[in-house]
Amino acid sequence: MAYEHILVEKKGRVGLITLNRPKALNALCTPLIDELGLALDDFESNSDIGAIVLTGSEKAFAAGADIKEMSERDFIDVYSNDFITDDWERVAKCRKPVIAAVAGYALGGGCEMAMMCDFIIAGENAKFGQPEITIGTIPGAGGTQRLTRAVGKAKAMEMCLTGRIMDAEEAERAGLVSRIVAVEELLNDALETAEKIAKLSQPVVMMAKESVNKAFESSLAEGVMFERRVFHSTFALEDRKEGMAAFAEKRQPNFQNK
Numbered sequence: 001m002a003y004e005h006i007l008v009e010k011k012g013r014v015g016l017i018t019l020n021r022p023k024a025l026n027a028l029c030t031p032l033i034d035e036l037g038l039a040l041d042d043f044e045s046n047s048d049i050g051a052i053v054l055t056g057s058e059k060a061f062a063a064g065a066d067i068k069e070m071s072e073r074d075f076i077d078v079y080s081n082d083f084i085t086d087d088w089e090r091v092a093k094c095r096k097p098v099i100a101a102v103a104g105y106a107l108g109g110g111c112e113m114a115m116m117c118d119f120i121i122a123g124e125n126a127k128f129g130q131p132e133i134t135i136g137t138i139p140g141a142g143g144t145q146r147l148t149r150a151v152g153k154a155k156a157m158e159m160c161l162t163g164r165i166m167d168a169e170e171a172e173r174a175g176l177v178s179r180i181v182a183v184e185e186l187l188n189d190a191l192e193t194a195e196k197i198a199k200l201s202q203p204v205v206m207m208a209k210e211s212v213n214k215a216f217e218s219s220l221a222e223g224v225m226f227e228r229r230v231f232h233s234t235f236a237l238e239d240r241k242e243g244m245a246a247f248a249e250k251r252q253p254n255f256q257n258k
């Protein structure tokens, strides 16, 4: 499949998607979102792929939704067509792990897209923000919700009300990103991290992902019970038996994804 706005590659057991609209700082236009959905569909249906990395350029992960594309739209159009559509949420709905490798600007929809991933590894020059308020609108792809859950009300409110941009160090301190690495090491680091995940038991990885995500949608008691039942279900897998046997026999496990 030929893509115009993204680059799609397989790196071992990892699917790599690079946002590729350099002249527009990877602004997320509709065709790009469509292509991203198709690439994710492909990687999800490919059993050789165990994890996905989503990245941009050194200057920009993505500078937001495409403002020029949005500027002529009116209320009845965006409301009737439910812009921003579920297509934008495709990343969040991916059952395989998705790591965002973010260098440069991750603003507006770019920040929202990064937050839809399972975790963010940031380059030292990463900048996160929800500046929609400065162009007369508000975040529309989950920013007010995911940012608040990630960094708490005070920082999220300040960022959404003023458009203030957070640098990588502040983002790490606030819990928005898991780690900061040098920009030139960012992609390799993300790919190595993804490869590590891809080598594990894929059904167990999915269960772990579902269980962590449950924390955002349930009470503590419900979440703990969900986790326990999923934990119990790992005992139905050959991979669980193999993992524990390999530990006892002091060897590397050989997972079969079943």
Ligand SMILES: CC(C)=CC(=O)SCCNC(=O)CCNC(=O)[C@H](O)C(C)(C)COP(=O)(O)OP(=O)(O)OC[C@H]1O[C@@H](n2cnc3c(N)ncnc32)[C@H](O)[C@@H]1OP(=O)(O)O
Residues within 6 Å of the ligand: 023, 024, 025, 027, 028, 063, 064, 065, 066, 067, 068, 069, 084, 105, 107, 108, 109, 110, 112, 131, 132, 135, 138, 139, 140, 141
């Ligand atoms: C998801 C929802 C509901 C909403 C949104 O995401 S709204 C968008 C939120 N994002 C922003 O408001 C950021 C907009 N961009 C900027 O403020 C600046 O571009 C910058 C601070 C990220 C970088 O500034 P810099 O001076 O280094 O670069 P520019 O000359 O401004 O940009 C280069 C090139 O890219 C085009 N560009 C940048 N961002 C967008 C965008 N979000 N949509 C469309 N186009 C964008 C910019 O116009 C310029 O292209 P031209 O020279 O051809 O105009």
